[in-house]
Amino acid sequence: MRRRNLLKGLSVLPVAGAALGRVFAAETVVSPPKRDLFKELGLRTFINAAGNYTTMTASLMPQEVLDAINSGAGEYVMLDEVQDKVGEKIAAICHSEAAIVTAGCWSALVLGMAGVLTGLDNKRVAQLPFLEGTGMKSEVIVQKAHANGYHLALKNAGVSIVVVETREEVEKAINEKTALLWFLNREAPEGKIQHQEWLDIAKKHKLPTMIDIAADVPPVENLWKYNDMGFDLVCISGGKAMRGPQSAGILMGKKDLIAAARLSAPPRSGIGRGQKVNKEEILGMYVALEKYVQQDHAKEWKIWEQKIALIDNAVKNFDGVKTEMVLPPIANHTPSLRISWDEKKVRLTGETLGDKLRKGSPSIEIIGWEAKNNIRLTVFMLKPGQEKIVAQRIKEELSQASV
Ligand SMILES: *Cc1c(COP(=O)(O)O)cnc(C)c1O
Numbered sequence: 001m002r003r004r005n006l007l008k009g010l011s012v013l014p015v016a017g018a019a020l021g022r023v024f025a026a027e028t029v030v031s032p033p034k035r036d037l038f039k040e041l042g043l044r045t046f047i048n049a050a051g052n053y054t055t056m057t058a059s060l061m062p063q064e065v066l067d068a069i070n071s072g073a074g075e076y077v078m079l080d081e082v083q084d085k086v087g088e089k090i091a092a093i094c095h096s097e098a099a100i101v102t103a104g105c106w107s108a109l110v111l112g113m114a115g116v117l118t119g120l121d122n123k124r125v126a127q128l129p130f131l132e133g134t135g136m137k138s139e140v141i142v143q144k145a146h147a148n149g150y151h152l153a154l155k156n157a158g159v160s161i162v163v164v165e166t167r168e169e170v171e172k173a174i175n176e177k178t179a180l181l182w183f184l185n186r187e188a189p190e191g192k193i194q195h196q197e198w199l200d201i202a203k204k205h206k207l208p209t210m211i212d213i214a215a216d217v218p219p220v221e222n223l224w225k226y227n228d229m230g231f232d233l234v235c236i237s238g239g240k241a242m243r244g245p246q247s248a249g250i251l252m253g254k255k256d257l258i259a260a261a262r263l264s265a266p267p268r269s270g271i272g273r274g275q276k277v278n279k280e281e282i283l284g285m286y287v288a289l290e291k292y293v294q295q296d297h298a299k300e301w302k303i304w305e306q307k308i309a310l311i312d313n314a315v316k317n318f319d320g321v322k323t324e325m326v327l328p329p330i331a332n333h334t335p336s337l338r339i340s341w342d343e344k345k346v347r348l349t350g351e352t353l354g355d356k357l358r359k360g361s362p363s364i365e366i367i368g369w370e371a372k373n374n375i376r377l378t379v380f381m382l383k384p385g386q387e388k389i390v391a392q393r394i395k396e397e398l399s400q401a402s403v
Pocket of ligand 1: 215
């Protein structure tokens, strides 16, 4: 059959067209029927009133990001050139000298660490993560309060972590093997040394610094704040509040260090080769960042507060129930609602309420594991209107469990 006839046939035979439509996708107007893969695979989808959790697939990408991914999929380009061009744009937005899109914030930590160790020496790149006898430095200094799990990313490059608490301990720990002073923004209030002092110590000893700000927008200013402060490397997640691809993140900072980090990343074969970001994700990350920066943040904040108020109003009048607006100071810094109750008046635990909401229809995820007699929920990942469903479902459950 000639193509012309085939296409003609497709227009009257939509079922056959579904299979063939993909083959001639660029030429035909036959659009394949929408597949509901969640239904087909029996996957539970849910209303996300919990927040940006990796286990819950983080955030939903806006249409502009999906468009960037889709349009990016239609052509070949050189992977390095996409990173170059997008990196320049990201660097300009975030006030850094250079930037690359990484496979999440974790990968930014790994690649940044690799760059610090190897510099532009390809022999060293091939030696990672085995540092002994190579002449490379091998220790990273981290405050005790900051050593909460994410610092382990750095160990992928072969370094060991030296934990300190006071300035005196940092000064004592610094030696010829010290490669980096690492900072976890989220835990800053828990640590004894704050940003500027950390930078001052590093400067005094001519050591590079890296900061993890993975979940720390909003506020949007954090995208450039730490570059402006003088951190040599800044690492952030792309798929949290910025709503880029979940698999993307950004490593930004000093030009020489970003160039060095890239030696360990695809398309080259270093320790980061398995942390590939494809061109679609790189483009999607760029558009997500751009959109996030341009957004009306004050307006968005108001909408969040209105959603919180709506849920609050629906549940606060139950006997024994108390509500409270909770604003995490850093990391996922968006208004959340804590609903707590007197266990003698409401026969529920946070976990059982979480379970009932999860098993209900539609399924809802909240933070139900923090304490026995309360739950917490966020609204920044809700789709428009879902706050009403969340309010209604919690009201129903509280009503049923009220004594
Ligand atoms: C989420 C998170 C990471 C990991 O980020 P990914 O983008 O999931 O790789 C690292 N550090 C902190 C503090 C985080 O919250």
